[in-house]
Amino acid sequence: YVKEAMFLFQILLLCLHGNKQDNIYSVDDDEKSLSSLEIIVPRDLADGFVNNKRESYKFKFQKIFDQEAKQDVVFDSIAKPVAECVLAGYNGTIFAYGQTGSGKTFTITGGAERYSDRGIIPRTLSYIFDQLQKDSSKVYTTHVSYLEIYNECGYDLLDPRHEASRLEDLPKVTIMEDPDQNIHLKNLSLQQAANEEEALNLLFLGDTNRMIAETPMNQASTRSHCIFTIHISSKEPGSATIQRSKLHLVDLAGSERVAKTGVGGHLLTEAKYINLSLHYLEQVIIALAEKKRSHIPYRNSMMTSVLRDSLGGNCMTTMIATLSIDKRNIDESIATCRFAQRVALIKNEAVLNEEIDPRLMIVQLKKEIQELKDELALVTGKQRTSELSQEELLQLDELLETFLEDNDPDSTLDVGADMRKIKYCFIHVKVFLLNIDGSAAGTENNLKTFTVEKCQKKCNTVERHCKGVKQLNCEEHGGLIDK
Known part of the structure; x- marks a missing residue:
């Protein structure tokens, strides 16, 4: 698991648009092998389907949760193993993909009504700081950053000028690449968080500044991709070696078709940008899955550039595919599962991130x-x-x-x-x-x-000259020598 890290893919089924549909979704959860999901297309659902299209689809995933799954169970299965690797010095990424209203933001960030509705990010912060407090063998430093990608432009959600400025007036986060092809983000701040409370305050500040709009698919639809990153550095006292690791927690915007959103004006522009960036993400995934492919189109979009090391590099990566189980969304569910299956073909090799102070x-x-x-x-x-x-x-x-x-x-x-x-x-x-x-x-x-001197009588006697003593006796001849 450590030497050769593979993409782990879980699918989380959450329904925000209706009750469970009988005979459409069936799950075979076998503990000894991968869980499988079968989607059966009803015959009366003719809209958007051709006559010769097959009526059932079967997909295999690492783990499948239904809409009754609790947030703590999802965290223990999905996020906790990745967080443990990050604490050990490896990079990690967890990202949620799915259509609008399928539960991505609820899974990643959580709900605000009940404490038990906390999502992966606050639970991960709580777990990480709890583990850091228990480990007294190293000195840890933690920072967080919160990047929003809206209409292919990057913005710092932790920028203090958010409250007094329009989004367009804020400095844009730009991508810079060094000779070693490492990505650096200009104008993205790193805020130090000494404890869980400070980190959660930064998370809530960033969530307040996110671009959210009402659409027919979801009353509070996130209209941007957001990447919350936890940076951890550790060093043993007296050691010259520093371990640096980072954990990306990514909430992608909805992946549904533009026609289905029923929006226009600036919301239509947003939807086009969202789908374009997700299209480039899919292109990168397809290219990574082809072993003989020499060129990977990371630079086509900002999101794929930022997540370059997560998608096909030095990172332990988990994808959460979320589905809405309303039968009107079957086509979107099938598309999401197909995308997740392609991503599952990618293998990453994670290495320990150590450097000399x-x-x-x-x-x-x-x-x-x-x-x-x-x-x-x-x-x-x-x-x-x-x-x-x-x-x-x-x-x-x-x-x-x-x-x-x-x-x-x-x-x-x-x-x-x-x-x-x-x-x-x-x-x-x-x-x-x-x-x-x-x-x-x-x-x-x-x-x-x-000093070693001879006495006045040349007898080679060794005299010891101490602080404050001007003359010492030569014991053998009874003579005096000066200091």
């Missing part, structure tokens, strides 16, 4: 450069005249204390190739052996410098 990398490179300079000075015999800093002296003292207290005969003392540090350590070790103060701990406080 640039700041820590700079520190490591500086340290490596210094070590190389020390080794070069040691080989060439070039003496360094600058004194060791107080921080370096404290580090050496700690290393020495650990080394002298270690009873393991195979323990080593590694201070690098700096002759100043080597001499400093030799001096301290010798002072410890000669036991000036009886302990190495006392030496740290009293010893300032150490």
Whole structure:
């Protein structure tokens, strides 16, 4: 599941336009294999159908839910596995596809009347922050962004100017591509969310700014594609490696035919743009399903460009296909199922998103450069005249204390190739052996410098020169030598 990620496809059957129709939809839910959905076209439904068209269609899906399915069950089956992969450092995407009124927005965002009606996004936020709070082994940082694609133009739903400006006056989100073909979105803000409450407030702010209009198909139809993205970065304390992952939660606009919406004017323009972008999405899906296809038309629309890594790249992706089970929508249901079957042919390969922290990398490179300079000075015999800093002296003292207290005969003392540090350590070790103060701990406080001199009588006696002492006795000859 981790090494080779496959598209998982669930179909969620929600009815907002009538009761369950007998003998039209039948589900065979076998736990050992894929669930299958059979759609039987009634003979009395002649509108839009030709005489020789087949009367039944059968589709297989990973999981099928009926209109009685609860939101928590849908989350556990669909979103929770993807959220777990995102927490592990993999990219994830969940997107809902279906006609207007089939339950896409309710499934992704949820209803506002009851707490139990919360959708995938708020439940995912709750689950992610709950898991982050439990994990104390890493330092996590979370950001969210909310992109709306309306009439093929991108807008930032979290832009603070939304309340005081018209949509057309806001700066448009534009797509930029780097030499490695990575997509970057200009004018799309990343808002930091330290906890679940802050993230939910950002979600509610974005939902307030969405383009919603009344159509004959749905009284509150979303007229745009919306992509809510959770960005997570994690790092273990002291480690130079950062894991970055993101989770796209996508609510697509309705996929029904323009003639069926019964709209005109600007709503007709909206419907045309919606269907055009979904058409380009279908083209990308078809191209990805063909293994020998070399060119994938991602650039045809903004949505396919933004979701490039989700559709055919480094991402764990789940599609939710939603159906309206009213018999007048059978043709739309069949089209949705056919699209989902094509998408199911795509295979993605997700990899762990790890990178080195640039700041820590700079520190490591500086340290490596210094070590190389020390080794070069040691080989060439070039003496360094600058004194060791107080921080370096404290580090050496700690290393020495650990080394002298270690009873393991195979323990080593590694201070690098700096002759100043080597001499400093030799001096301290010798002072410890000669036991000036009886302990190495006392030496740290009293010893300032150490030199080896001969006494006045040339007897090669080693004298120890300590801080504050001007003269020391030569024990062998009773003479004095200056510090």
